[in-house]
Amino acid sequence: MPKVLVSDPIDQVGIDILSQVAQVDVKTDLTREQLVEIISEYDALMIRSGTRVTQEVIEAGTQLKIIGRAGVGVDNVDVTAATRKGIVVVNSPEGNTIAAAEHTIAMMMALSRYIPDANQSVKGNKWDRKSFTGVEVYKKTLGVVGLGKIGTHVATVAKAMGMKLLAFDPFISHERAEQIGCRLVELDVLFQQADYITLHIPKTAETTHLIGAAAIAKMKPTARIINCARGGIIDEAALAEALKAGKIAGAAIDVFESEPLGESDLRSLGREIVLTPHLGASTEEAQANVAIDVAEQIRDVLLGLPARSAVNIPGLRPDLLEQLKPYLQLAETLGNLVGQLVGGRVESLNIGLRGELATNQSQPIVVAALKGLLSHALQERVNYVNASIEAKERGIRVIETRDASVKDYTGSLHLSAKGALGEHSVTGALLGDNEIRVTSIDDFPVNVPPNRHMLFTLHRDMPGIIGNIGSLLGRFNVNIASMQVGRKIVRGDAVMVLSIDDPLPEDILDEIKKVSGIRDAYTVTL
Numbered sequence: 092m093p094k095v096l097v098s099d100p101i102d103q104v105g106i107d108i109l110s111q112v113a114q115v116d117v118k119t120d121l122t123r124e125q126l127v128e129i130i131s132e133y134d135a136l137m138i139r140s141g142t143r144v145t146q147e148v149i150e151a152g153t154q155l156k157i158i159g160r161a162g163v164g165v166d167n168v169d170v171t172a173a174t175r176k177g178i179v180v181v182n183s184p185e186g187n188t189i190a191a192a193e194h195t196i197a198m199m200m201a202l203s204r205y206i207p208d209a210n211q212s213v214k215g216n217k218w219d220r221k222s223f224t225g226v227e228v229y230k231k232t233l234g235v236v237g238l239g240k241i242g243t244h245v246a247t248v249a250k251a252m253g254m255k256l257l258a259f260d261p262f263i264s265h266e267r268a269e270q271i272g273c274r275l276v277e278l279d280v281l282f283q284q285a286d287y288i289t290l291h292i293p294k295t296a297e298t299t300h301l302i303g304a305a306a307i308a309k310m311k312p313t314a315r316i317i318n319c320a321r322g323g324i325i326d327e328a329a330l331a332e333a334l335k336a337g338k339i340a341g342a343a344i345d346v347f348e349s350e351p352l353g354e355s356d357l358r359s360l361g362r363e364i365v366l367t368p369h370l371g372a373s374t375e376e377a378q379a380n381v382a383i384d385v386a387e388q389i390r391d392v393l394l395g396l397p398a399r400s401a402v403n404i405p406g407l408r409p410d411l412l413e414q415l416k417p418y419l420q421l422a423e424t425l426g427n428l429v430g431q432l433v434g435g436r437v438e439s440l441n442i443g444l445r446g447e448l449a450t451n452q453s454q455p456i457v458v459a460a461l462k463g464l465l466s467h468a469l470q471e472r473v474n475y476v477n478a479s480i481e482a483k484e485r486g487i488r489v490i491e492t493r494d495a496s497v498k499d500y501t502g503s504l505h506l507s508a509k510g511a512l513g514e515h516s517v518t519g520a521l522l523g524d525n526e527i528r529v530t531s532i533d534d535f536p537v538n539v540p541p542n543r544h545m546l547f548t549l550h551r552d553m554p555g556i557i558g559n560i561g562s563l564l565g566r567f568n569v570n571i572a573s574m575q576v577g578r579k580i581v582r583g584d585a586v587m588v589l590s591i592d593d594p595l596p597e598d599i600l601d602e603i604k605k606v607s608g609i610r611d612a613y614t615v616t617l
């Protein structure tokens with residue numbers, strides 16, 4: 092009988108499902124060392140946010156087939172290490188949506204009516220009514236940052252409470268926002284006009300410290316901020332400072348830069364702040380939903396069936412998966428690359444399957460390309476199951492073309508995406524040992540392996556330009572791992588592709604754009 096380790100508290104209903112097919116051991120207070128020591132005995136691991144599944148744990152898990160996260164965020168799992176070892180990572184992208192949205196509304200109301208402090212006061216044998224005169228949310232403006240699953244439900248409830256709605260989400264169309272009753276605006280407009288600002292975005296390089304001193308300076312002195320998304324989107328030091336100085340009126344925070352929250356200035360503030368210990372998903376219903384969702388997937392994978400919500404490996408029959416896996420990785424990488432080159436909202440994606448690929452079953456490859464395209468916006472919430480639905484809901488038109496006569500590689504994939512900010516295309520292929528190569532960018536021929544951090548420039552093909560970029564990057568201590576130029580005609584336009592060791596800060600990108608001959612420059616993190 093297979094063995095499953097449950098290393099965080101999980102609803103009993105999940106354990107009952109697992110017990111139908113496996114021996115289940117619940118051990119919720121393991122140290123890191125103890126986990127590494129015993130993991131080799133187990134075929135599956137089921138966790139919440141408490142267990143950190145590091146590369147070390149994955150290396151030690153020689154029998155592991157699946158890791159199940161009872162919740163959305165897989166930020167506590169080294170998904171890359173798991174994928175490398177062929178371990179399926181599954182989550183429950185929707186099981187706690189309502190719980191997190193309702194917690195957001197509860198936080199907004201608690202903050203507006205000072206409920207936590209009033210409660211503490213009565214429990215302290217006082218009858219103080221003067222200190223707790225609150226404000227109404229009716230007819231106030233709510234600014235929703237991130238109009239995905241949770242943001243949409245929050246907006247719907249807030250509308251029913253009589254609030255006016257603004258939203259910022261660069262990956263959502265105006266039509267979609269209108270359907271939800273929101274006016275889509277630029278982030279600065281939302282900061283300036285909103286009475287309440289609620290965050291429902293993933294934590295990414297772009298969203299880290301999105302709310303800092305500069306953003307707060309744009310807000311009304313009566314503004315209140317709610318964060319039930321991810322810690323680190325708000326700069327906590329700047330928030331504490333702003334609340335102390337009365338630059339904004341309040342904040343309600345469920346998630347923190349470091350959890351559990353340690354020493355923090357936020358703890359010393361008064362009725363203007365409401366703090367909860369990451370309780371967004373903590374309802375009986377949500378815990379049952381995520382436990383069932385993930386336990387069923389673990390059961391299925393242990394029985395040799397596909398998982399319905401895999402973050403890293405699609406739910407295909409194992410033989411078909413084995414055959415398609417390299418092409419799926421190619422499609423996902425190219426989708427991610429072209430999505431970031433276009434930037435912002437994508438309106439259409441053309442997927443060209445060429446050579447041997449044109450004769451293959453295309454649907455999984457199309458899905459993998461969409462998953463890659465959306466992964467910058469949706470992170471781990473997009474998977475092989477929901478990628479097509481997410482693309483449809485975002486109004487992305489998908490066009491598929493096939494040409495078996497193209498013989499430049501055994502099979503190649505050409506993706507061309509059009510968005511609100513522009514249009515770009517990439518082509519890629521697999522080398523003999525299934526290594527991915529990007530073979531063209533905007534139809535300029537190149538031959539580069541994808542790298543975690545990359546810089547692309549479109550420039551005039553003229554002497555000195557490569558040297559200028561090289562010395563500029565050197566001046567900012569950016570290390571170049573490789574560099575290649577592609578051009579169609581001599582002294583026409585050209586593209587330069589650089590693999591770099593670290594992410595490129597925005598201000599250096601701005602400097603690059605100012606170099607003579609550079610027409611445009613983009614950074615990408617894959």
Ligand SMILES: NC(=O)c1ccc[n+]([C@@H]2O[C@H](COP(=O)([O-])OP(=O)(O)OC[C@H]3O[C@@H](n4cnc5c(N)ncnc54)[C@H](O)[C@@H]3O)[C@@H](O)[C@H]2O)c1
Nearest residue numbers: 191237238239240241260262291292293319320371372472
């Ligand atoms: N507090 C909790 O316990 C709890 C529970 C569940 C989810 N969450 C968190 O809530 C957040 C939202 O979850 P969801 O299920 O709604 O996710 P989702 O993927 O459905 O929606 C996220 C939205 O953010 C948008 N987005 C991405 N980058 C953006 C940016 N830079 N600016 C503006 N919008 C951007 C995306 O287009 C998408 O529409 C996530 O961070 C998730 O981890 C917290």
Ligand SMILES: O=C(O)CC[C@@H](O)C(=O)O
Nearest residue numbers: 139140162163164187372
């Ligand atoms: O309570 C939890 O397990 C965390 C919930 C939430 O942050 C998630 O990512 O699903």
